Amino acid sequence: MSVHAIRGAAGVALGALAAGAFMVSAAQAENVTLKMWALTNANYPGYIAERAAAFKELYPNVDVVLESTPNEAYKTAIQVALVGSEPPDVFFNWSGEDAARLAREGLALDITELGEMEGGFRHSLSEAWQSSFMLDGRNFGVPTNAVTKYFYYNTTFFAEHGLSEPATFGELLGLCRTIREIDPAIVPMPLGNSERWKLNHFITLLDERVIGMENTAADYALTAPDDELFTNPGYAAAWGKVLELQDAGCFQDAPNATSPEATRAMFSSGIAPIIFCGSWCAGIFDDDGFRDYALFRFPPVEGGASDGDSNMVIPEGVQISAKTKHPEEAVAWASFLVSGESSLERAKVMKQLPSNAERIADLEGATEQFKWIATDMASLGGSFNVLDVLLEASVANAYLDIGVEILNGTKTPDEAVAAIREVALEAKKKMNAN
Amino acid sequence: MTPDNRPNDRQQRDRRVVSSRLATLLLLLPALGLCAVFIFIPATLAIAGSLFEIGISFSNWRFVGFDNYVRVFNDAVFWIALRNNLIIVVGSIVLQVGGGTLLATLLDRGLPRYSTVYRTIIFAPMVISTVAIALIWLMILDPNTGALVAAMRVVGFPMPRLGWLGDPNIAIWTILVIAAWQYTGFMMVLILAGLQGISRDLYEAAALDGAKGMRAFWYITLPSIRNVVLVAILITTIGGIKVFDLVFATTQGGPANSTQVLGTYIYLQAFNLGNMGYANAISVVLLVFAVILGWAQLRATRRA
Numbered sequence: 084m085s086v087h088a089i090r091g092a093a094g095v096a097l098g099a100l101a102a103g104a105f106m107v108s109a110a111q112a113e114n115v116t117l118k119m120w121a122l123t124n125a126n127y128p129g130y131i132a133e134r135a136a137a138f139k140e141l142y143p144n145v146d147v148v149l150e151s152t153p154n155e156a157y158k159t160a161i162q163v164a165l166v167g168s169e170p171p172d173v174f175f176n177w178s179g180e181d182a183a184r185l186a187r188e189g190l191a192l193d194i195t196e197l198g199e200m201e202g203g204f205r206h207s208l209s210e211a212w213q214s215s216f217m218l219d220g221r222n223f224g225v226p227t228n229a230v231t232k233y234f235y236y237n238t239t240f241f242a243e244h245g246l247s248e249p250a251t252f253g254e255l256l257g258l259c260r261t262i263r264e265i266d267p268a269i270v271p272m273p274l275g276n277s278e279r280w281k282l283n284h285f286i287t288l289l290d291e292r293v294i295g296m297e298n299t300a301a302d303y304a305l306t307a308p309d310d311e312l313f314t315n316p317g318y319a320a321a322w323g324k325v326l327e328l329q330d331a332g333c334f335q336d337a338p339n340a341t342s343p344e345a346t347r348a349m350f351s352s353g354i355a356p357i358i359f360c361g362s363w364c365a366g367i368f369d370d371d372g373f374r375d376y377a378l379f380r381f382p383p384v385e386g387g388a389s390d391g392d393s394n395m396v397i398p399e400g401v402q403i404s405a406k407t408k409h410p411e412e413a414v415a416w417a418s419f420l421v422s423g424e425s426s427l428e429r430a431k432v433m434k435q436l437p438s439n440a441e442r443i444a445d446l447e448g449a450t451e452q453f454k455w456i457a458t459d460m461a462s463l464g465g466s467f468n469v470l471d472v473l474l475e476a477s478v479a480n481a482y483l484d485i486g487v488e489i490l491n492g493t494k495t496p497d498e499a500v501a502a503i504r505e506v507a508l509e510a511k512k513k514m515n516a517n
Numbered sequence: 518m519t520p521d522n523r524p525n526d527r528q529q530r531d532r533r534v535v536s537s538r539l540a541t542l543l544l545l546l547p548a549l550g551l552c553a554v555f556i557f558i559p560a561t562l563a564i565a566g567s568l569f570e571i572g573i574s575f576s577n578w579r580f581v582g583f584d585n586y587v588r589v590f591n592d593a594v595f596w597i598a599l600r601n602n603l604i605i606v607v608g609s610i611v612l613q614v615g616g617g618t619l620l621a622t623l624l625d626r627g628l629p630r631y632s633t634v635y636r637t638i639i640f641a642p643m644v645i646s647t648v649a650i651a652l653i654w655l656m657i658l659d660p661n662t663g664a665l666v667a668a669m670r671v672v673g674f675p676m677p678r679l680g681w682l683g684d685p686n687i688a689i690w691t692i693l694v695i696a697a698w699q700y701t702g703f704m705m706v707l708i709l710a711g712l713q714g715i716s717r718d719l720y721e722a723a724a725l726d727g728a729k730g731m732r733a734f735w736y737i738t739l740p741s742i743r744n745v746v747l748v749a750i751l752i753t754t755i756g757g758i759k760v761f762d763l764v765f766a767t768t769q770g771g772p773a774n775s776t777q778v779l780g781t782y783i784y785l786q787a788f789n790l791g792n793m794g795y796a797n798a799i800s801v802v803l804l805v806f807a808v809i810l811g812w813a814q815l816r817a818t819r820r821a
Contacts, residue, residue, distance in 0.1 A: 155769070158789070159784070159788040159789055162573050162788050162791075163788060165573075166573060184573075184791070188572055188573055188791075190573070270661075273661070277682075277683070277768075277771075278769075279771065335660070335661060336660065336678045336679065336680070337660035337661075337677075337678065337679050337680030337683045337684075338683070339679060339680065339683035339771070339772045340658070340659070340660050340679065340680025340681065340682045340683025340684075340772075341659070341660060341661055341680070341683075342655070342659075345659060345661055345662060349661065476789065476790045476791055477790055480785075480789065480790060484771075484773050484774065485773075487771055487772045487773045488772075488773045491679055491683070491684070491685060491772060491773065493685065493773065517577075517579075
């Protein structure tokens, strides 16, 4: 999905979502309870409860019940639930392969026509946003917001020691070394990779910075010829950059045994001066009472293919179970979640960048950091999805495992790429056989 | 009884035999029904499914014959998982049953006072959910803020650089220790019950013959609790084969598959990677492995 197009969403989404006008004849006849599944997030139950109450004013016979599951458990729990007999009607998902796989397997409902109804999401979201949950030109989900990644840094620490934002990857390495010189006990940039996905975000960025989006596309889609698949030397170079970060003392000793929560706590409590964290982390730090931070983008790598004008952007949204007994109400609810009012509430309560930006100008009380993220995302020259939701499942799993091995020193960058290539060739063979 | 009513008696006897068999069958039906629903039908489906390539939705079945089994035996991670299961089985027998026996002996004969208090403390981890135990140990072993790291720093003991659960060479052993912490108390209680059934006269008689301490333990205590120990080994072996929760909640099979056990690997293949057919094949191999071990254990128990 092009971020230019996302940026244009605010302009394109002119018509206010007349959710009340979304006519659902069946909804008027029977009491309906929509079961919704989402990731565990401290602010989400409150947001959904408030939105569900507003939705009930328009649809008095529809109740929404939210069930939350932690991040890692969610990915598998949702698949099991969707195969079972009592799946959630509406469920959170990331765009990319995670969503596409459910669509291909017939577990996610094709909501193209329902979305066209009056007040439906097809009228309030730009084509670019919609494309993040599309497969073969059909809508299989409603994007609600997007997340991205930044380096967060402690402004007081930086000011005290005369440090500044790095403009290149080399400067980032230098920053780590300087912080270690200030105090060897300080971990400049703790990495919590116990769930494997944290380093995956690093390598997603590094692949793009070193090789460039265009040069990775065929490999990621498994459409490159067999003799070329994952043979670009840039892949090994990108893994090498991870080792450079490690050698510069950026990370702590045991990143694979450290949880993401622990590293966030290290940053918000002032123990660590930098953290590479999602745009969602701003809300977490704010809730922790820590506001003494600013952000910068992943810098360009010297000699790399990217100028650093792009960033990883992961559209998130909701999908509808193919087994739902209430498809119209479910789509009405999903559409309601991307109405101007709901999107404004999302930005306020969840501190997320909504897919429908028509009322974003009404946002009051936003932190400086949130405004900075919103402005930066709007100014991106390009975007790409994160590897663990973009790649075919077995290749994504190989990437996740190999990240662990690179950090542990049990695989060299060349061995890492060879292992990924082997899995990718097998996945491509299987994909073509089907 | 007259000759005239003999056929009648036979008929009645036959009827009694038939009704007795019918009653037996009827009484067995609920158990058989439950076994069929929860064991036989799923096992049959798993065996059938292992011959197909199946996605997560079960919508497309493609017959692949024994390809999944060939893949199982060529899969390096499968062998790591099997090895880890064996480590957990053997390690748990040594730590849990061995440790439980020692603790039970100590409580039965060595501690004159407060044995109930000690017994309760040692048994307590058993009643805590495994996931809670995993979370507690994750906090204790955290390489940055964990209590163990802090304590070791104080005494100057070197810590593994990659962390107790982050180092692929020691993570499985760490999990083994956590499992032992949880279940040794249960083994202790089991064996203690056996020890308390041993007549004191035996020890007194043995003492008169000069058998005390270790000799008494070796020649009186151990033979007397042999059946209890075998049951404890059987329980531990079953637990080691089907282990899932502790591994999943602590490492999810990582780092880099080094703590993968068959249970977590089946889960990974089925639900993370969507290879239901392949996951079925691993399940069938696990089933065969469990049946062989169970059969061997039962034979050993019967002999005992």
